[in-house]
Amino acid sequence: MLMKFKAIVIDIDGTITHRDRKLSLTAAAKLRALDIPVVIATGNVLCYAKATAKLVGVCCNIIAENGGVIIDGFDNDPIVSDVIHECEEAYEFLSSEFNMEKLDSVHRRTEIVLRSNFDVEKAREVLGTHFPNVEIIDTHFAIHIKSKKINKGTGLFKMAEMMGLETTDFVAIGDSINDLEMLQEAGFAVAVGNADDFLKDIADYVSEASYGDGTVEAIDYLISSGLI
Numbered sequence: 549m550l551m552k553f554k555a556i557v558i559d560i561d562g563t564i565t566h567r568d569r570k571l572s573l574t575a576a577a578k579l580r581a582l583d584i585p586v587v588i589a590t591g592n593v594l595c596y597a598k599a600t601a602k603l604v605g606v607c608c609n610i611i612a613e614n615g616g617v618i619i620d621g622f623d624n625d626p627i628v629s630d631v632i633h634e635c636e637e638a639y640e641f642l643s644s645e646f647n648m649e650k651l652d653s654v655h656r657r658t659e660i661v662l663r664s665n666f667d668v669e670k671a672r673e674v675l676g677t678h679f680p681n682v683e684i685i686d687t688h689f690a691i692h693i694k695s696k697k698i699n700k701g702t703g704l705f706k707m708a709e710m711m712g713l714e715t716t717d718f719v720a721i722g723d724s725i726n727d728l729e730m731l732q733e734a735g736f737a738v739a740v741g742n743a744d745d746f747l748k749d750i751a752d753y754v755s756e757a758s759y760g761d762g763t764v765e766a767i768d769y770l771i772s773s774g775l776i
């Protein structure tokens with residue numbers, strides 16, 4: 549008998565949006581119509597993710613800041629990982645050499661996010677092994693200086709526990725490097741057509757279509773195959 553997955557965990561940028569970050573209305577409608585829980589998992593800050601979840605209509609189990617911030621209800625207090633200090637230190641260390649522009653730092657509580665206008669490879673080299681718990685990742689939407697201790701996979705683990713589910717009960721859908729651990733942790737992994745190759749390589753299903761259309765295609769596939 550086919551395994552019925554019990555929930556979906558899905559990325560925002562590049563997965564339920566168009567290339568330019570505008571929401572895909574067809575993807576939103578598809579997610580809203582599902583009769584299983586849909587968890588939003590994003591590198592964006594919590595308030596951005598909450599508004600997205602509310603407007604899409606899948607409110608409100610949310611993994612924000614790449615797993616650093618988690619809520620299981622719109623009005624509930626977030627669980628916030630204590631990992632910002634080492635990211636701040638790494639940022640200070642790098643900012644003497646690189647001209648870096650912080651994004652939405654007022655709302656961000658667990659990582660530093662930077663506009664994609666500097667040489668990331670070079671920054672990784674300079675960072676070297678000075679901060680063994682810190683990594684720099686590029687989602688194609690922004691650069692994140694984040695703790696290696698958290699990611700969307702660790703976020704999914706916590707969220708599953710809060711929902712009384714296993715991580716393997718989830719279908720995970722994403723497009724880039726910050727979705728990797730979440731796709732590995734989930735029971736079924738979907739990469740949309742615009743996803744990075746390494747994500748497609750580990751996915752159970754890769755949609756032909758890209759961006760929000762890829763999510764619509766993947767959900768149609770999951771329903772028609774009896775997987776959800």
Ligand SMILES: O=C(O)COP(=O)(O)O
Nearest residue numbers: 560561590591592687690
């Ligand atoms: O925050 C980013 O860089 C990308 O956001 P996402 O995780 O929703 O794709």
Ligand SMILES: [Mg+2]
Nearest residue numbers: 559561562723
């Ligand atoms: Mg994304």
